[in-house]
Amino acid sequence: MTHPFLLIDNLKTHFPVEKGFLFKRHAGTVKAVDGVSLSLRQGEILGLVGESGCGKSTLGRTVLQLIHPTAGEVTLDGRLLTGLRGRALRESRSAYQMIFQDPYASLNPRMTVFGALAEAMRAHRKIPASELPVRVAALLQKVGLPPGAQGKYPHEFSGGQRQRIAIARALAVEPQLLVADEPVSALDVSIQAQIINLLAGLSREMSLTLIFISHDLSVVKHISDRIAVMYLGRIVEIGPAALVFEHPLHPYTRALVSAIPIPDPRRESARARLLLPGDPPSPLNPPSGCPFHPRCVHAEPRCAQTVPALEPWDQPARQTSCLRLKEINTSDNPQTDQRG
């Protein structure tokens, strides 16, 4: 592996929680992202999965400097992003862009498609006005929209088309890194497939590095090279997508994989389900030790005391944080299920 293109080093994003109206007092800290380290190579697609409140969106936003981290560093292509302020920060933004879940909310309803795309282009590059129409048309073609879309407003498009416009707008500044936060969750299955194909194709053609955030593991498995699983602000497992999905190591990942309904009635009724008790805990008041231990079937007293670190398993690329990893994975538990 050559030098990492995107390097995230021990990133922490903590939010103070205050109570009271006039006399605010500090009531606690939500550790939304609590010590995440990752490295991505250029053109890689990393899937980031986890349940609501696990900090996956906050991590995505912190990487893109939409939220300033409490601690830690983000380096993109040798350039330190954390610490950039003002003009330098604004100018750096052409290298990284974000796509949001809801294309209805992230597009300005009073701007035509041409307006939205041209604005993004001109904000970052000196492009003569005469060149804009050609460039916008090329961009629309790249995301699979007809050139006639230029003069229309967002409300004239369907959800899937709007997401294409949002993708086009993100690509308008020719970024190298894209963070897509639940980009297909608001879309119907048949439209989902179109957007997944589009993102995978763009990443391949433009060697675009992509962080794909989703709660839907089967979508993430499909598009990603690697998958990182988050729980309460930490990464609990990371590895090649197919391995994480088919042979999950961490008890949480196992439960997550076994909870996904498979659209195949016989496999669905035959497989054993690992039902997790309870709800994900509140990040305001996280459990001591391993954050997963209150819901874990394998938990021991020591799990409540020691915070496990990410450690490599059978290969360096495959890491997981569980104190009982060896015992759990060698005492041969019935593998959750085998998927294609």
Add this chain to the structure above:
Amino acid sequence: MPLLTVNNLAAAFHTRNGAVRAVNGVSFHLERGETLGIVGESGSGKSVTCYSLMGLLPMPPARIESGVAMYDNVDLLACSQRRLSQIRGRRISMIFQDPMTSLNPYLSIGEQLMEPLFIHEKMDRVSARNRAVAMLAQVGISDPEHRLKMHPHQFSGGMRQRVMIAMALITRPDLLIADEPTTALDVTVQAQILDLIRNMQRELGMAVILISHDLGIVAGMSDRVMVMYAGQIMESAATDGLFYQPRHPYTRALQKSIPALQPKGGELYTIPGMPPDLHHPLPGCPFAPRCDHARDFCAREPALLREAAPGHFTACVRVLREGIAP
């Protein structure tokens, strides 16, 4: 005799821009204790079908254009409000996607749980309370005595959905309609709720209509499945038959476009074109403009649901006429 028989149901929304034919000639039946899954994309009419049966459509703009829905010798679509109120919430219950918007934020969980008992069973406070405590325990809420006094905002999403289920089942209905009951929940919590619905169904022996956009959920829960598109039933069959021998190109297209069933990394199948405009229903099959297998006659002949194999119904004219290679 089936528990519920729906015949030729049609419902439309009359707007300034003309009528939107949301449900167009839907017929089906449901046996006692059976689980019927209804799948379809947004706008396919799956929710409107069930809202029509429950008398929950806002009228106007909605209007039931035609149809009969016989439930225990009562036509749900034609009976008086009074009669419907006696059935709804007692014999037929419904749970919705978002438990927060369907619970009253001002009332304690206990008040809301006991309300159907006061109304439908004229129960006194003490026995209603006991029943509510027992029901909460049954849906897996610990310390139910204490929880009765709490308000909805003090519960997590999964717990609220458990409360909703407790509320729906407290009168021991014969039929539960669940409209995307887990769409707003996390996967691990979704698994708990589906498990709960399955167990409660076994205990109470009730029938379930499960509406979902997720083929996976329907595969694991249903005895029979109905696939809807543009307000019509495209295919209806026993679950195994529908998944392993689909007899409608739309069902196949849906299966091909889900990443869960496809080899990793490959190009996913996408359905060309756009979802239909329900303002202007097509004379023929509504899926014909997007169908890989469409022939000339598909755009002309109405797509009516017919039996292609025992218990397996399809609306595809071409499958019925000449068959399509799998």
